Amino acid sequence: MRQLRWPYWLGVLLVAATLLLLPFALSAIGTAWVRITNLAILFVFLALGLNIVVGMAGLLDLGYVAFYAVGAYTWALLASPHFDVHWPAWAILPLGAALACVAGVLLGAPTLRLRGDYLAIVTLGFGEIVRIFLNNLSAPFNITNGPKGITRIDGLSLAGIQFNASETFLGIPFTAPIKYYYVLLILLLVILIINLRLADSRIGRAWVAIREDEIAAKACGIDTRNVKLLAFAMGASFGGIAGGMFAAIQGFVSPESFVLNESIMILAMVVLGGMGNVWGVIAGAMLLSFVPELLRYTVEPIQRALFGRMLIEPEVLRMLIFGAALVLTMRFRPAGLWPEKRHKQEMSVAS
Amino acid sequence: MPLMEALDLKVHYGGIAAVKGVSFAVEEGEMVCLIGANGAGKTSTLKALARLLPATGEIRFAGQRIDGMPTHRLIRLGLALVPEGRGVFARLTVAENLAMGAYAREDAAGVAEDLARVYELLPRLAERRRQLAGTLSGGEQQMLALGRALMGRPRLLLLDEPSMGLAPLLVEKVFEAIRAIARTGVAILLVEQNAHLALTTCARGYVMESGRITLAAPSAELLADARVRAAYLGG
Numbered sequence: 001m002r003q004l005r006w007p008y009w010l011g012v013l014l015v016a017a018t019l020l021l022l023p024f025a026l027s028a029i030g031t032a033w034v035r036i037t038n039l040a041i042l043f044v045f046l047a048l049g050l051n052i053v054v055g056m057a058g059l060l061d062l063g064y065v066a067f068y069a070v071g072a073y074t075w076a077l078l079a080s081p082h083f084d085v086h087w088p089a090w091a092i093l094p095l096g097a098a099l100a101c102v103a104g105v106l107l108g109a110p111t112l113r114l115r116g117d118y119l120a121i122v123t124l125g126f127g128e129i130v131r132i133f134l135n136n137l138s139a140p141f142n143i144t145n146g147p148k149g150i151t152r153i154d155g156l157s158l159a160g161i162q163f164n165a166s167e168t169f170l171g172i173p174f175t176a177p178i179k180y181y182y183v184l185l186i187l188l189l190v191i192l193i194i195n196l197r198l199a200d201s202r203i204g205r206a207w208v209a210i211r212e213d214e215i216a217a218k219a220c221g222i223d224t225r226n227v228k229l230l231a232f233a234m235g236a237s238f239g240g241i242a243g244g245m246f247a248a249i250q251g252f253v254s255p256e257s258f259v260l261n262e263s264i265m266i267l268a269m270v271v272l273g274g275m276g277n278v279w280g281v282i283a284g285a286m287l288l289s290f291v292p293e294l295l296r297y298t299v300e301p302i303q304r305a306l307f308g309r310m311l312i313e314p315e316v317l318r319m320l321i322f323g324a325a326l327v328l329t330m331r332f333r334p335a336g337l338w339p340e341k342r343h344k345q346e347m348s349v350a351s
Numbered sequence: 352m353p354l355m356e357a358l359d360l361k362v363h364y365g366g367i368a369a370v371k372g373v374s375f376a377v378e379e380g381e382m383v384c385l386i387g388a389n390g391a392g393k394t395s396t397l398k399a400l401a402r403l404l405p406a407t408g409e410i411r412f413a414g415q416r417i418d419g420m421p422t423h424r425l426i427r428l429g430l431a432l433v434p435e436g437r438g439v440f441a442r443l444t445v446a447e448n449l450a451m452g453a454y455a456r457e458d459a460a461g462v463a464e465d466l467a468r469v470y471e472l473l474p475r476l477a478e479r480r481r482q483l484a485g486t487l488s489g490g491e492q493q494m495l496a497l498g499r500a501l502m503g504r505p506r507l508l509l510l511d512e513p514s515m516g517l518a519p520l521l522v523e524k525v526f527e528a529i530r531a532i533a534r535t536g537v538a539i540l541l542v543e544q545n546a547h548l549a550l551t552t553c554a555r556g557y558v559m560e561s562g563r564i565t566l567a568a569p570s571a572e573l574l575a576d577a578r579v580r581a582a583y584l585g586g
Contacts, residue, residue: 202454205447205450205451205454206454208440208442208443209440209443209451209454211442212439212440212441212442212443213434213438213439213440213441215403215434215438216434216438216439216440216496216499217440217451218403218421218422218423219401219422219423219425219426219431219432219433219434219438219500220423220426220451220452220454220455220499220503221423221424221426221427221454221455221503222423222454223421223423224423225421
């Protein structure tokens with residue numbers, strides 16, 4: 001292995017220090033920004049999970065948000081006054097991931113022979129089915145509480161630390177969002193390492209082979225059925241973890257959080273960042289999480305300063321800029337902002 | 352006992368019979384071709400052998416029944432397929448494509464040995480080893496598909512229309528490579544529309560017509576046969 005020199009370690013140290021101090025800098029601007037950052041990290045989990053299915057294995061999944069929902073409702077049902085059960089986090093977070101994994105296999109198994117558009121349509125249907133179930137499983141037995149959703153969900157509590165409560169440690173105030181930020185940062189590190197290892201593993205290469213040519217992959221001795229199911233299962237379990245953390249942080253879940261739009265947003269993060277490249281996907285997720293929030297906080301004051309009143313609603317402008325950004329990216333960087341090495345090579349050879 | 356033997360192989364697409372009960376065999380180290388017009392059922396037969404299509408009948412390879420076995424297990428037994436249209440992994444490099452050919456193997460030393468042999472046999476691949484497969488010419492892609500199949504250390508290669516879509520000069524190059532592979536002792540079953548090329552390359556041939564094998568003979572006899580000449584060799 002190549003010797004890593006001190007500038008590399010200095011870089012790592014700087015990034016680590018920035019990430020550790022970030023929530024305090026952000027809360028100086030406003031606590032909302034720490035929450036926004038936390039949600040952005042959850043979207044990184046989701047985008048990395050979907051990247052396994054779409055980016056690596058090349059299976060277009062438009063119902064990915066269903067796995068997010070499975071994770072979120074697992075936590076919500078097993079740690080809230082709704083059924084009056086309050087399981088510990090160490091049990092429900094892995095359980096949520098496992099159930100999402102099962103859901104992934106349930107979706108994967110009947111769709112193994114489908115590709116491209118056909119797979120996209122079936123997965124889209126699957127996502128909607130899950131959402132409609134959550135909406136309607138309130139009668140005759142009230143399981144999900146329907147569109148009203150589940151409230152007063154327990155927050156995360158681990159090793160005696162209540163993450164929903166503020167506390168002061170060594171004279172420094174740690175608010176709930178700041179505490180969650182550190183948990184998410186650790187989870188992010190774990191998920192990142194898993195993804196980087198996967199991309200460079202035997203199974204990662206098998207996914208790429210299936211993406212490129214399924215018959216040739218079979219001829220090479222790849223059990224395409226199992227390998228595809230594994231992609232669905234692994235991708236889904238990251239969604240499940242993100243869902244569990246989402247329920248814990250928000251304290252409230254309802255089917256409204258798991259609509260088709262969310263699936264499309266996560267897919268856009270993967271495509272915009274650069275399908276298949278872990279770093280690109282992270283950049284895409286961060287960008288699409290933060291830019292809309294930035295707009296929300298800047299559009300109104302700018303318009304008032306310029307015109308004295310608000311002409312365009314931030315929400316309208318957000319979608320406009322979002323659409324324009326996607327079109328421009330696809331025009332000028334068709335393989336994404338930070339493409340997988342091979343896509344980039346291919347594009348440069350082609351031009 | 353032949354290396355590979357098919358007995359009464361039948362393939363249906365819905366209600367339409369594409370292969371209506373064919374029987375044939377390939378001996379160890381032998382080069383055999385399956386010729387016939389477009390739609391005669393050649394590719395369907397090969398796909399049935401590679402277990403890519405559901406078929407009835409019996410297929411034996413190296414003394415074992417392989418009908419009912421999934422495709423991905425065949426390479427472990429020594430049966431390799433070079434699919435129609437080559438099927439290289441376009442966004443992987445040449446070297447990565449070759450490595451995928453050895454996906455099922457666990458003997459790293461043997462794989463390294465075979466890689467050196469493939470580069471020796473197909474020197475063009477060695478020159479291009481870092482290039483993406485999608486950027487190779489058609490002939491080079493066919494070479495890569497051959498090399499990748501060899502990386503599984505097969506006893507029998509199934510070749511589906513290797514000349515398809517290639518310029519005549521490249522076809523000659525690809526067939527030179529195929530002959531070189533055969534000289535290393537690998538048996539080859541070649542499905543080919545270019546009957547003259549196939550018969551001059553292989554020792555034996557089967558002629559397929561609308562789902563049935565109508566002739567089976569050494570290539571020299573088929574080349575001289577009046578019916579074959581009229582139907583496939585342009586008089």
